[in-house]
Amino acid sequence: MAENGQPQKPIDPSERAQSAFDMIAPYLHPGRENVMLIYILYLAGLIPAFGVVPILIGFVMAFLNRGSVSGVWASHYEYQFRQAAAGLLFAIVSFVLLFVLVGVIGFLLIAVWWIVRSVKGLQAASHDQAIADPKSFSW
Numbered sequence: 001m002a003e004n005g006q007p008q009k010p011i012d013p014s015e016r017a018q019s020a021f022d023m024i025a026p027y028l029h030p031g032r033e034n035v036m037l038i039y040i041l042y043l044a045g046l047i048p049a050f051g052v053v054p055i056l057i058g059f060v061m062a063f064l065n066r067g068s069v070s071g072v073w074a075s076h077y078e079y080q081f082r083q084a085a086a087g088l089l090f091a092i093v094s095f096v097l098l099f100v101l102v103g104v105i106g107f108l109l110i111a112v113w114w115i116v117r118s119v120k121g122l123q124a125a126s127h128d129q130a131i132a133d134p135k136s137f138s139w
Helices: 013-028 032-044 053-065 072-100 103-126
Strands: none
Touching: 013 032, 032 053, 032 072, 032 103, 053 072, 072 103
């Protein structure tokens, strides 16, 4: 029963589905929300329970959106794409170095580098600022 004593009209499942899609749509299209989602996926990928799946999803999203926008968000997609590509390369090198027991240090350095870059990107995106040098591999 509704507050006015009238019976409530059942919600149509297609309306519920459309409402849910309207809520997530900004995160699926290039722009601020999508950029921030990719950074969050990159950070979630460091949690062992998730494995690298969130990083792969974020990488694909950055790759697909990289050429479809300009301005502020284009710098973020380039930054994210290069972060994932460099992270993969660094991880491969660290894995090879595990056999001489130096790779553990490499993985720790990669994790710190990854967190710093992701947080830096999130901060810039939350203030609608471009990444100063998106092609750099530095912090």
